[in-house]
Amino acid sequence: MERTRDTPENGSGAAAGEAFSRTAIEAALVAPGADFETSVEQVHGEPVTVYRNAPSTLAEVFGRAGSWGDTPALSYSDRTVTWSEYADAVGRVAGSLVGEHGVRPGDRVAIASRNYPEWVLAFAATISIGAVAVPLNSWWTGEELASVLDDSGAVVLFADGERARLIAPQRTALPALRTVVEIEAEPTWGDRGWRELLTGAPADLGALAAAISPDDDATIMYTSGTTGRPKGVVATHRAHATAMTNILYQGALHAAVNRARSEPVRPARTPSQALVGGPLFHISNLPKLLIAAARGQHLVFMRKWDAAQAVTLIDTLGLDGFAGVPTMVRQLLDEAEATGTSLPTLRQIGTGGAPTPGSQIERIGSQFGRSVMASTGYGLTETTGALVGIASSDFFDRTDSVGRPFPVSRVRVVAADGSDAGPGQVGEAWMRSATLGRGYWNLPDTPLLNPEGWFPTGDLVTVDDEGFVRIVDRIKDVVLRGGENVYCAEVEGLLATHPDVVDAGVFGLPHELLGEEVAAAVQVRPGSTLTAADLKRHMAERAAAYKIPSALVVLTDPLPRNPTGKVLKSELRAQLRPVPAPEVQKP
Missing domain, CATH: 3.30.300.30 (ANL, C-terminal domain)
Structure with missing residues (x-):
């Protein structure tokens, strides 16, 4: 059984007799002239459904940064970078990469650091010159970091002091790595310091961006490696821009659904301010950087996750957004309950990256009275993020579901014998979307797509007759007893x-x-x-x-x-x- 946005549904939503049609709301959002209008384009010779109004490249997204002026963009500890400072730093770092370090379109530039503002600025500068960003897992050992640097052929590495120290003994085995830029104030282990890069002339980002195509490579993101050696998934500008638009679509859809259902919603802040507690090198967190640049959102970073600090930051700074893996969300709820705060400014709370227990979903609804926009989604590194999503009332009413496919996603459920599974039957989820990675880096004999042109996820799912997907398990996590x-x-x-x-x-x-x-x-x-x-x-x-x-x-x-x-x-x-x-x- 294949599910798309065109899959018929009864229009009744979570309960029979509802006085609105989800199908009608979805159709209005993607109709001609609407913000999320869709069309079919040829991508790598194949017809693919895309959002007509999505940015064409990530350089276009980051190019909007300066338009937000002197409002806060990035905060860490007692430091805050405004959007004007953000745009200036991106231009100067980009100028240094091109003029001093000879980075050209298609060259790989790696980033290995905790969630400091410099992580974001280095990523934006790399993307804006047409180079390929390679976010590295900041928990890896020096040997693991070196292995991926060697595999990607990165020519420049941005690293905090801890990661620069780990990679120093590995440098002789990395002939492609020309420069390590240490983002500390004064470099100890790197070749250059961050401040040095900010002293030169900014690059002409407009001219550089004009040369980037939507289907050029933007990132190589390595899988988590729980089942073997990490593989580098290559994603294009189009894939990331579409994934970002999926998230914006989900927000618009469920705001409309909530209005139709007369559900209470906490008022929005302008600009929005969100806490980022998870690592930026992961595909579930990276889209936050794009949405922030596109919407002028203020992101507040933590060096590492700490629930007590998170509650303090949300209450003290009046933050209205938070997302994390279920463990982090549970700890946030525990800490808020223990300290007696209702986190009154929190408006959005997202969970994902692992299955969210139904008891936790019920608890979110209980502690916040369903007035927050709570959400989750389902996707992988290979899909550049979620291809299905669920939020608001559906999130609370369907605690065993990860949602319905986005307008540009296709999900097929395939039984063990290769046939299409029927509604409610267990099968492997196969996916198609403009967000799919174009392949695995340096692994020509390991195709990302199967011979039928689908990405087989390795996840067992069911899909009901309204298109809602439920994850049953990983195929390899089924115990045959x-x-x-x-x-x-x-x-x-x-x-x-x-x-x-x-x-x-x-x-x-x-x-x-x-x-x-x-x-x-x-x-x-x-x-x-x-x-x-x-x-x-x-x-x-x-x-x-x-x-x-x-x-x-x-x-x-x-x-x-x-x-x-x-x-x-x-x-x-x-x-x-x-x-x-x-x-x-x-x-």
Whole structure:
């Protein structure tokens, strides 16, 4: 079964008898002359649905920065960069890259840093001259950083002091890397300091931008590597601009849906101010930089995630937006509840990057009275972000769904035998969109698309007859226990219903008789006396016996996660021994 925006729906929304038609609202948003009008264009020789009014390149997006004047653009600790200062810095850094370091269109420029304002300015400058930005995972070791720098062939690296120190011993093995720009005030490990780049003449960004095509490469973003060596996904300007427009479309759609339903909504601020607590190198956070430049939004950065600091910043600065992985959202809610604040200025709260438990969605609705625009989406690095999304009333009413495809997205659900799955049937999600990456860097024998021209996600999903997608599990996270399929995400959700459970990771362990057995590691709240036996009894009331973990460990420390919030199940698996086969009585 394939789902697009043209998939028929009954027009009744989440409940029968609603006095509005979601289909009519969606049609109005994409109609000729509307902000999100769509059309079909040839992209790499294939017909692709696009937004007619989307920016053609990211250089066009960042070129708007100066139009926001002396209003705040980027804040970190006690520093604030205005939009005028932002535009000036981007021009000067771009001038240095071109004039002093010989960076040309198509050259790769890497960034390895915490979420400092300089990260954003370096990214914008790189994109604006037609070079390819390579955001690096700031949690990687020196060897891991060097491996990706070598793979990408980066000629310049922007790094904070910590990352510059890690890469220094690796320089002799990186012949393509000409310059390391250290973004600290005075460089210790790098070749140049950030301030030096700001002393030269700015580049003619208008002329440089005019030479960039929508289908030129813009970024190489490396996958998180939880299932193997990270792969570099190459995304174009068109892919990123379309992904940004998807997010803007979702906001417009659900504002219209809420108005039609007469749902309460907290008033908007102009300009909006958002807290960024997650890493900028991840595809779920990078679009925030584009939306900020396009809308004049003020972004406030944290060096690393801290829920107490986040609550203080939101309340003190009156921030109205926040998004993070479910773990971060839960910690934010916990801290707000513990300190007695309702976070009255918060207007938007997003979650994603990992499945969001239904209990957490219900809690967001409870703590904020549904007056915030809450949302989530579904996508991967290969899709340059979400291809489906859900927000507002739908988000609260359909706690097991990640939404419907955006106007330019196509989702096909394919059963194990290769046929199209019907409504409610489990199958792998295949995707098509203008946001798809054009391929994997330096991996010509590893195509991103299958022979039918679709991107197979590796995720098992169902789609109902109204087009709402529900993620069942990763294909590789299905435990095959004695002929039964046990979906890890389902068991994790059931474990999370216990009030003492903070986090849960479910995975398979080898079993001599059954093939695999279900195992779990669970983090509990401080002071909890919950035992594995208690949890098994809790599960027995909610699930079939074959879904109850046989091997279960209760932890007080957080589960190991990568920087994007995904549980590192390989590390958990190593902590538990295989489950032995039961003894068989001989006749």
